[in-house]
Amino acid sequence: xxxxxxxxxxxxxxxxxxxxxxxxxxxxxxxxxxxxxxxxxxxxxxxxxxxxxxxxxxxxxxxxxxxxxxxxxxxxxxxxxxxxxxxxxxxxxxxxxxxxxxxxxxxxxxxxxxxxxxxxxxxxxxxxxxxxxxxxxxxxxxxxxxxxxxxxxxxxxxxxxxxxxxxxxxxxxxxxxxxxxxxxxxxxxxxxxxxxxxxxxxxxxxxxxxxxxxxxxxxxxxxxxxxxxxxxxxxxxxxxxxxxxxxxxxxxxxxxxxxxxxxxxxxxxxxxxxxxxx
Amino acid sequence: xxxxxxxxxxxxxxxxxxxxxxxxxxxxxxxxxxxxxxxxxxxxxxxxxxxxxxxxxxxxxxxxxxxxxxxxxxxxxxxxxxxxxxxxxxxxxxxxxxxxxxxxxxxxxxxxxxxxxxxxxxxxxxxxxxxxxxxxxxxxxxxxxxxxxxxxxxxxxxxxxxxxxxxxxxxxxxxxxxxxxxxxxxxxxxxxxxxxxxxxxxxxxxxxxxxxxxxxxxxxxxxxxxxxxxxxxxxxxxxxxxxxxxxxxxxxxxxxxxxxxxxxxxxxxxxxxxxxxx
Numbered sequence: 001x002x003x004x005x006x007x008x009x010x011x012x013x014x015x016x017x018x019x020x021x022x023x024x025x026x027x028x029x030x031x032x033x034x035x036x037x038x039x040x041x042x043x044x045x046x047x048x049x050x051x052x053x054x055x056x057x058x059x060x061x062x063x064x065x066x067x068x069x070x071x072x073x074x075x076x077x078x079x080x081x082x083x084x085x086x087x088x089x090x091x092x093x094x095x096x097x098x099x100x101x102x103x104x105x106x107x108x109x110x111x112x113x114x115x116x117x118x119x120x121x122x123x124x125x126x127x128x129x130x131x132x133x134x135x136x137x138x139x140x141x142x143x144x145x146x147x148x149x150x151x152x153x154x155x156x157x158x159x160x161x162x163x164x165x166x167x168x169x170x171x172x173x174x175x176x177x178x179x180x181x182x183x184x185x186x187x188x189x190x191x192x193x194x195x196x197x198x199x200x201x202x203x204x205x206x207x208x209x210x211x212x213x214x215x216x217x218x219x220x221x222x223x224x225x226x227x228x229x230x231x232x233x234x235x236x237x238x239x240x241x242x243x244x245x246x247x248x249x250x251x252x253x254x255x256x257x258x259x260x261x262x263x264x265x266x267x268x269x270x271x272x273x274x275x276x277x278x
Numbered sequence: 279x280x281x282x283x284x285x286x287x288x289x290x291x292x293x294x295x296x297x298x299x300x301x302x303x304x305x306x307x308x309x310x311x312x313x314x315x316x317x318x319x320x321x322x323x324x325x326x327x328x329x330x331x332x333x334x335x336x337x338x339x340x341x342x343x344x345x346x347x348x349x350x351x352x353x354x355x356x357x358x359x360x361x362x363x364x365x366x367x368x369x370x371x372x373x374x375x376x377x378x379x380x381x382x383x384x385x386x387x388x389x390x391x392x393x394x395x396x397x398x399x400x401x402x403x404x405x406x407x408x409x410x411x412x413x414x415x416x417x418x419x420x421x422x423x424x425x426x427x428x429x430x431x432x433x434x435x436x437x438x439x440x441x442x443x444x445x446x447x448x449x450x451x452x453x454x455x456x457x458x459x460x461x462x463x464x465x466x467x468x469x470x471x472x473x474x475x476x477x478x479x480x481x482x483x484x485x486x487x488x489x490x491x492x493x494x495x496x497x498x499x500x501x502x503x504x505x506x507x508x509x510x511x512x513x514x515x516x517x518x519x520x521x522x523x524x525x526x527x528x529x530x531x532x533x534x535x536x537x538x539x540x541x542x543x544x545x546x547x548x549x550x551x552x553x554x555x556x
Contacts, residue, residue: 114485134485165481172478176470177486181493182545184466187525189548192454192555194521200450203443207392207412208455208555214492215459220552223545230533230541241530243472247465248526252519255508263508267460267501270467274498277470277486 002027003154004058004085006073008039008048010117011090012064013125015158016044021127022157027057039122056080060150063089067232071100078105086147092174093232094138094167102140109143109151110167112136112174113160128159135160138167168236175236177277179229180244183237185219186226188212280305281432282336282363284351286317286326288395289368290342291403293436294322299405300435305335317400334358338428341367345510349378356383364425370452371510372416372445380418387421387429388445390414390452391438406437413438416445446514453514455555457507458522461515463497464504466490 003019005012008030016026020043028045029052030036036048047054055061055077065073070089081087086107091097098110115133117124135155139148148164155162165173195201230237254263281297283290286308294304298321306323307330308314314326325332333339333355343351348367359365364385369375376388393411395402413433417426426442433440443451473479508515532541 114487133487136485161484163481163484165477169475169478169481172473172475173481173485176473176478176482177490180469181466181489183526183529184462185493186545186548187522187529188459188462189552189555190525190528190544191458191518191522193548193551194525195450195454197447197450199443200447200454203441203447204451204454205554206439206441207414207451209392209411211459211496212455212555214495215463216552216555217492218489219545220549223542223549226545227538227542231536231538234533234536238530238533240469241526241533244465244469245523245526245530247468247472248461248519248523250468251461251465252516252523255512255516255519258509258512260505260509264501264505266468267464267497267504270464270471271498271501273471274467274494276483277467277490277494 001059002057004055004061005029005045005064006052006055006061006077007064007069008035008044008122009064010120010122010125011113011115012062013039013042013044013122014115014127014129015062015064015090015113017042017125017127018130018158019154020044020046027054029054035122042122042125044122044125052077053080055085056082058082058085060086060088060154063087067091067093067097067228070097071104074101074104074108081105086150088151091232092178093229094136094170096232098138098140098167102142107144107147109147110138111151111155112138112170113155113158115160130155130158130160133160134163136163136165136170138165138170140167171233171236172239175233175240179233179237180240182218182221182226182229183241184244185216187219189216189219279337280335282333282339283307283323283342284330284333284339284355285342285347286313286322286400287342288398288400288403289391289393290340291317291320291322291400292393292405292407293340293342293368293391295320295403295405296408296436297432298322298324305332307332313400320400320403322400322403330355331358333363334360336360336363338364338366338432341365345369345371345375345506348375349382352379352382352386359383364428366429369510370456371507372414372448374510376416376418376445380420385422385425387425388416389429389433390416390448391433391436393438408433408436408438411438412441414441414443414448416443416448418445449511449514450517453511453518457511457515458518460496460499460504460507461519462522463494465497467494467497
């Protein structure tokens with residue numbers, strides 16, 4: 001089976017390294033000539049080109065572009081594809097991708113390998129990035145079981161933990177554990193910055209330790225990623241934010257009412273349940 | 279100078295180890311005989327007793343009890359103290375301590391060494407816990423400069439970074455960087471748990487990774503500590519929570535209005551300012 005990778009960044013690069021190491025032939029398409037050359041130098045692909053016609057060689061194609069480019073990339077690729085070629089993506093939001101890409105190609109299987117690094121780009125690609133990480137496949141009722149199985153087989157080669165669910169379930173789950181935390185965390189930083197007393201703000205900055213550091217970490221990440229989450233997963237993120245505001249209002253109410261018993265119960269329950277997420 | 283330590287837990291134990299290593303004599307008072315014996319075995323103190331009369335030996339006394347016991351401990355200690363003995367505490371909230379303890383003893387200097395460990399108790403006491411950690415001293419206009427200087431001198435022996443500010447400023451700053459994050463973080467866990475679809479909740483638990491782990495960490499801590507923050511620093515915590523809710527409402531509004539430009543600006547500013555807290 002020949003693998004195609006469109007988009008030679010961190011994820012595309014890591015896929016190429018791992019799958020070539022498994023003996024598969026990997027064909028890559030990048031936007032720039034120099035990225036294509038670098039991908040061959042680094043051993044990420046066997047052959048690379050800026051021309052999507054190269055995908056005529058591939059049986060299973062990973063679209064590793066940013067979310068906003070997935071649909072147009074698939075549309076441009078179609079004239080070159082083998083009739084039975086399976087197309088999958090690695091986007092971090094699934095319902096909008098499934099909705100826009102499924103009508104274009106009958107063998108499209110949406111997926112989300114949940115691994116990453118702080119840095120991006122092909123230069124930081126490495127082997128084993130997906131080992132023991134979730135790989136979510138989100139078929140619809142129209143997706144062929146055989147195509148799903150092909151994608152799952154490759155995810156197994158990557159030694160990922162495979163999950164299968166509907167695209168909406170995926171988007172709701174990642175809103176809770178990935179997209180909501182970014183907004184919560186950024187709002188913490190924004191709140192501190194709004195302290196009007198400069199002396200207190202400076203003191204807070206001097207006293208901040210691991211608690212603040214951890215809680216604010218994802219809010220200190222790439223703003224473009226946060227924006228992408230909000231635009232592509234708007235409905236589920238909004239839903240989670242409104243539930244979150246309700247929880248926050250509970251806490252505020254307990255403290256206003258000096259209802260220490262219920263506040264303690266709230267803190268106890270959440271603390272006790274956290275290990276289920278780890 | 280003889281040091282007194284009342285309350286032989288983690289903080290008291292670490293103070294004893296460090297100050298004895300500096301050649302000072304350390305007298306400790308614990309609540310239980312076996313803690314006193316263990317403190318002597320571990321080299322935390324030169325002499326230990328359950329009797330506060332031992333504090334008649336001390337020139338500078340650290341009250342290392344829980345916040346709720348500081349006032350009564352000082353009151354019981356007074357009959358035994360040298361007339362010039364300096365009393366300080368290590369409580370994590372300062373305005374309420376200053377208000378209740380200052381009238382009891384003329385040489386009281388409130389303080390907060392900001393160091394800790396996940397575990398508590400004298401068994402996990404270690405040398406060097408305070409090195410390069412903040413040590414906040416919060417005198418009032420009535421506190422003698424000489425007494426403040428004595429406490430600062432000991433903090434210097436611990437190699438801590440010394441800050442001096444009013445008790446209210448301290449409480450406002452720690453609300454931002456320590457107490458608010460606990461409530462934010464606990465509310466994140468509580469929100470996820472309120473997901474009504476069991477399948478989605480389980481998926482979220484399976485997919486949760488470092489982003490969720492870090493943002494929820496302090497919410498997964500000791501519920502008694504969170505409760506203590508809320509009860510003793512109620513006004514400042516409430517104030518910070520209300521500001522935080524305002525920030526969250528801004529984010530919700532941007533997403534509801536699809537105001538991606540302002541959302542991006544919000545995320546950018548917070549991300550850019552975070553390093554000032556690290």
